[in-house]
Amino acid sequence: MSLADQVLAVNDDLPIRTDKPVHSGKVRSVYWLTEADSRRLIKEKGYNVQPDAPLAIMVISDRISAFDCIWHGEGGLKGVPGKGAALNAISNHWFKLFKDNGLADSHILDIPHPFVWIVQKAKPVMVEAICRQYITGSMWRAYSKGERNFCGIELPEGLKKDQKLPDLLMTPSTKGILKGIPNVPEADDVNVTRNDLVNNYAAFNFRNTDDIAQYEKLLAEGFNVISDALAKLDQIFVDTKFEFGYVTDASGNEKLIYMDEVGTPDSSRIWDGVAYRDGQIVENSKEDFRQVLLNTFPDPDVLLNKDRMEERFALARDNELPQEVLMQISKVYTGIAEKITGEPITLSRNPKAEIIEILRNQYQLID
Known part of the structure; x- marks a missing residue:
């Protein structure tokens, strides 16, 4: 099995039952469940929502975006191995910590698979x-x-x-x-x-x-809450x-x-504490990837100047990044996730097949 097979790059083509268009963002895709499926799951699973609340399946991908573009690598590598699972694991950890500290709930009702959230519709x-x-x-x-x-x-x-x-x-x-x-x-x-x-x-x-x-x-x-928890790991929020x-x-x-x-690491900057005290910045976030891109291309203004978006899109479309660059970013994401959660991030052999099996057999959302 190639590394590319273990990356979930396309996440808007799952056969989840829905009567609305699938919304695909830079990293996540959202499938709105039918009213009947939403009501059934709320009743079966006892979610703390109104009986008629609209629910959605949110599926993360391993795609990586930076400077408003999606980037890809050599050998058909359309994302960063482990990135999706790492992002979800970190969010799940902090949302639980917020709840444990009496802050507020999140939109997540259930986590069927490391790549998947069942969420309620929020205004x-x-x-x-x-x-x-x-x-x-x-x-x-x-x-x-x-x-x-x-x-x-x-x-x-x-x-x-x-x-x-x-x-x-x-x-x-x-x-x-x-x-x-x-x-x-x-x-x-x-x-x-x-x-x-x-x-x-x-x-x-x-x-x-x-x-x-x-x-x-x-x-x-x-x-x-996040800053204090990261400080115990000698990481700076x-x-x-x-x-x-x-x-x-x-x-x-x-x-x-x-x-x-x-x-x-997608929504935050996290620095290594030891390096910072030594006068260096070591990024444990997507900022590391942004710096790689700024150093890779001879004219960094293309990446920073919003008046040059067409050139920027062409740059992302026409350039395959070296596989080692994406593997280095993989280490950043999985490394900080494992540090925060205390659990290993394991690469799925075939994430799409796993998701389909779980949503079909355990949630009856796939015919």
Whole structure:
């Protein structure tokens, strides 16, 4: 069996029973279950949701995206071995820790397979909730050019690259293109201030202004729970992105929950503590892959300049990365997952066949 066979690259072609189009994102695909299957599973499995709540199967892949492109390697390698299982394992670990610490639930109801979540439909808050504990990446690039105001927060003079910030910084941005909000351009991923959220809470899908404080509380608490756990492993939680949404539980209570993924190498920067104290940055996150790409191509501006997206897409489409590059990234993902969870990440021999068998035999979702 070749390495390429052990990678789940295409995840939107599973024969799961659905009467809606399959939504395929950069890494995950979502299959909305039929109303009959949703009701049946809620009853059979006792999920804490309304009897008529829409459910979905969310299948992760081993694809790797960076700079808004999907990348591939030599020998038909269309993803990173172990990446999907590592991401899900890390998210599952943090979501459980959040629950154990009394923070909030997540959208995950069941985990049939390392690549698969059964989730409930949430009404998403249209905010990419970004938390920063260190100044690096895009924030450092802007700061080094003289910018001091980030999402309405003024940063002091004299900060150095990669240093710890005086306080945990919340720098939200728009999730998707939002229209008709004063001072907020109609574009994806635009930085917004807390005042923007308060003055236009309904446009961001918040139920009321009090929930903005609740979202900030969950954001800080979630960040600190992960940061404290990583510190015990001598890993530094640098920055991360959370997403939130509303669901209604079986008792009829509407509540704000964590959704998407949390604390993963895709959504966060994680640095090695020993290296940082020695004045070096060793990334245990996708940032490592971004740096590889920036060093691989002679004109890094193609990867950083959003006005050159056509060239960037062509770069990703026409270049097979060396297999050792993707295997190095595999080590980063599986290594940090095993460190966090204390469990080995094993490569499936044929992940697609395994998923089909489980969803057919144990969940009756495949004819």
